Amino acid sequence: MSTIVPLANVDATLVEELLDRAFGPDRHARTAYRMREGVEWLPALSFAALDDEDYLVGTIQLWPVALTDPDGRAHPMLMVGPVAVIPERQQEGFGKALMLAALRALDHSASAAVSLPQVLIGDAEYYRRFFGFSADHTAQWYCPGPFDRDRLLVRCDNPSVLPEKGMLGPWLG
Numbered sequence: 001m002s003t004i005v006p007l008a009n010v011d012a013t014l015v016e017e018l019l020d021r022a023f024g025p026d027r028h029a030r031t032a033y034r035m036r037e038g039v040e041w042l043p044a045l046s047f048a049a050l051d052d053e054d055y056l057v058g059t060i061q062l063w064p065v066a067l068t069d070p071d072g073r074a075h076p077m078l079m080v081g082p083v084a085v086i087p088e089r090q091q092e093g094f095g096k097a098l099m100l101a102a103l104r105a106l107d108h109s110a111s112a113a114v115s116l117p118q119v120l121i122g123d124a125e126y127y128r129r130f131f132g133f134s135a136d137h138t139a140q141w142y143c144p145g146p147f148d149r150d151r152l153l154v155r156c157d158n159p160s161v162l163p164e165k166g167m168l169g170p171w172l173g
Helices: 014-025 031-035 092-107 124-131
Strands: 003-006 047-050 056-068 074-085 118-121 140-142 152-155 165-170
Touching: 003 092, 014 056, 031 074, 031 165, 047 092, 056 118, 074 124, 074 165, 092 124, 118 140, 118 165, 152 165
Parallel strands: 074 118, 140 165
Antiparallel strands: 003 047, 047 056, 056 074, 056 165, 118 152
């Protein structure tokens, strides 16, 4: 059984250690990190999972990013991730619980973030089946580094508002 708590309540050093264990110490070179470079994660939408002994076993962070279209217009979005669970506790439902907590927080937020599309890099089948993400609208989107096009996913209440083309990066506006 897990307890989901605000990520802001967890020591930042423990979070960094967990992320290193889940993704390796070279994780900062990944494209997902470049997409959110220079912005801070959103405390109201980011969570930690504690096991039944109150040990940190997983985290999720959401970040302000934007898809900049060919005309230079920035379309704000929320980047989901990393969703991280320590290797020996994966496949126990912690990641799913963290995703549900973050999406529930979005659904209950009184801010404009509620209507923002959410983007992530992840397993298409898993994130489509459980959370409604897909690559259907990202075929001509780009990232600041290498990425697997099939793993660039978006979730949006009204996909017709999504730009057809663009480059993902931090939203500084």
